[in-house]
Amino acid sequence: MRYLIGVLALCGALAAETPTAIALRHARVVTGEGPVLERGTVLLRDGTIEAVGQELELPADAWVIEGQGLTVYPGLTDGLVVMDAPAAPGGGGARAAPAPAGRQAVSRGPEDRPSTHSWRRAADMLAPEDRRIEEARNAGFTSAVLYPGSGIFAGQGAVVNLAGDKRRMVVQSPAGQYVTRAFRGPGSTPGFPASLLGVMAYIRQIYLDAAHYRERRAAWEQGVAGVARPDYDRALEGLLESPRVLLPARSRVEVERMAAFAKELGVAAVLYGAEGAYAAAPRLAEAGVPVLVSLKWPERARDQDPEERESLRVLEARERASSTPAALAKAGVRFAFYSGGIPPREVRKAVKRAIDAGLPEEAAVRALTLAPAEIYGLERRMGSIAKGKIANLVVTDGPLFAEKTGIRYVFIDGVKFEPPREAPPEGRRAATGGAR
């Protein structure tokens, strides 16, 4: 049934591509850069934004959508979504067969590249029929940055548009190397590292190894005497081709630790999680590290022992987590949002909490549009409504973060989608996307 819906949606998408140009006129246009156009028009052609302005002359071939009473925003981007963990490392995709039963090699040190799948690419693991893509789209998301999800080095992310066929979906790959919090779990190697201590040491060593590998390879190619040809190492190749690394940093302590670690490693890093970053904003500004803020605000676990006495520190951290975006904005830290495992339809509500805690609304829009584009180095191609950018838009019938506001249209690569007016009944299976 889900598969059928997917196919229908896909057919709808293909059918919708028929018009070469679409004009959305007389709408309130929040361009994301420059002033808001109160009665603006956006012209889309061949998947890009051809023009945006107050009064545009519309070409004869354009389909016109009356935008009276509607607001047009740049399409929303989920800055970090973790794909289902493949069962076998290097198995070639999310649907790969589980690892054969039997003895697994035990890691004896960094040289064994434990729990490392740095060469794996999210772009090669896309499943356009995944129902969660449609869920995200219906909530106003036009793009997401997908990552493989298991191991210490889980693999290369990809910036994707949430419609079209696999090849069309990928906007950028590789987008970054995802370092997970977990050093134990599916896809991990038994043995070293068995602790956070070991994980930190391993990450430090493998970056040194990657630099040495590159240097030796270059020396060998130049024919430097006495330099043996280095053995091919896909773990290091994966690191070397990553434009940036995502490091887990949830609490204040982790944020400070990872900001310092990123500086020490000397790699372009992005921290993700950040619920405790309200207390470390100046430190982050000083370090110049961008941050992906999870919208899953921390709360007491539902199955927690009701008798457990929680410390004042834990309670205070929970209370203040949603003030993190405001603190980061104030300190001038570059940050974007990611859903962090909450269903896409709850994202706007979660952002509203950050707004209630002091984040200006404009900054909130930015953290879902231009800011993720900037973090991934795509700000010239997406993230705002400007000529030449990818035609990713979300059209609402009111302010984005108001409770009653509905999503009327979503445009992805210039293709129009119309989310159902009423929310579909909740499926039995909860969405499981998002970073863990």
Add this chain to the structure above:
Amino acid sequence: MKRVGWLFVAACLLPAAPPLVIRNAQVITVTKGSFRGEVAIRDGRIAAVGEKVLIPPNAQVLDAGGQYVMPGIIDPHSHIALESINEGAVSVASMTRVEDVLDPESVAIYRALAGGVTTVALLHGSADSIGGQCAIIKTRWGQDARGLLFEGAPPYIKFALGENVTRPGWTPRGGGPPNLRYPASRMGVEDVFRQAFTEARAYQRAWRDYKERRGRGEPAVAPRRDLKLEPLVEVLEGKRRVHTHAYRGDEILMILRVAEEFGFKIHVLVHVLEGYKVAKEIAAHGAGATTFSDWWAYKVEASDAIPYNAAVMARKGVLVSLNSDNAELMRRMNLEAAKVMKYGGLSEDEALAMITINPAKQLGIDGRVGSIEPGKDADLVIYDRHPLSSYAKVQKVVIDGRIYFDRDVDLSGREAREKRRRELLERAAARSKEAQSKNRRPQ
């Protein structure tokens, strides 16, 4: 070098505390006797100590009302405030750094502080023959991880011998195959050290060769940097101190011999419950010993211990200190010192030295802390009674001339903290209620 750089930055993070003078106190200097007098503090250091001192202008004056002032306690063996303690999966874990996993928000820091402890050596655990690189912190409660570090302290590493390493009958937590890790015997432990330091020597040579070749202008590619062997080379070159977890007399002699064979020094033997049996050999090597006052029999290798251990070793010329290895014991180290007076008849100053100046010497920081002397860091504890009395309570703790613990402030703030707790719980409950009502959908 880089490290020294940011440590320096850390030291400059806080503006210097205003001058402070503690008057009308029973001053226990530990190294220079005890007397009724005053201590003047300026720029975080002890400026003067004596029966009467010059009071600097604009100094804050604290009347101790006849209470006791002693140097901050130094615990040379602890595992508090760490998010992970053992690497455990390998026998040589020298690439790990305790500094990486510091948790400055751990309440154990505050509790240690409230027990008069101002400096703590945070050791890697004893699951690996060669453990990780250790860190020395001051209990500057409220500072971040960087701000806790004892700036300029010499680096050191943890070794471990005996049952914790060989892990007899050990199976991994959560099931799985039994211990497959080498070594499984004390003989194997010795072999791990020889093997590791033989590798370290080869690594040292490879870098030396490379630098020589570069020096002659020959083309060369640098050897791979190995973070496991680098600290071991530092040990060989005397740039990194060694703390060795050891219980039995035979294994203590083993590690001393291995170290002498490879030309390095064991600075401190940790636990060393059978140290009284080999005290002369320990003294001859020049190693210090840090032990418990009267804690043993928790495993086979800890059974042949005596409460006179600390005193016997001290009398045989070993530099002895007492340690906690435990967050709770750490809060009453003054009583641990008192016990070595009972068992072994040491003097008050000798006993107090075992929790102040002796551990400072063992850690290589005695130029900075461990006694009340002009020029040293102003790390002080004020007790209401003599610190060797079991009735003594810590009243105030000063670190770098700044008051970090004040018993009155703690007691009077409890009500406000409880009120804030209730408030936060109510708000969380309201959020949860709201979320539940919104998520309920018509079927």
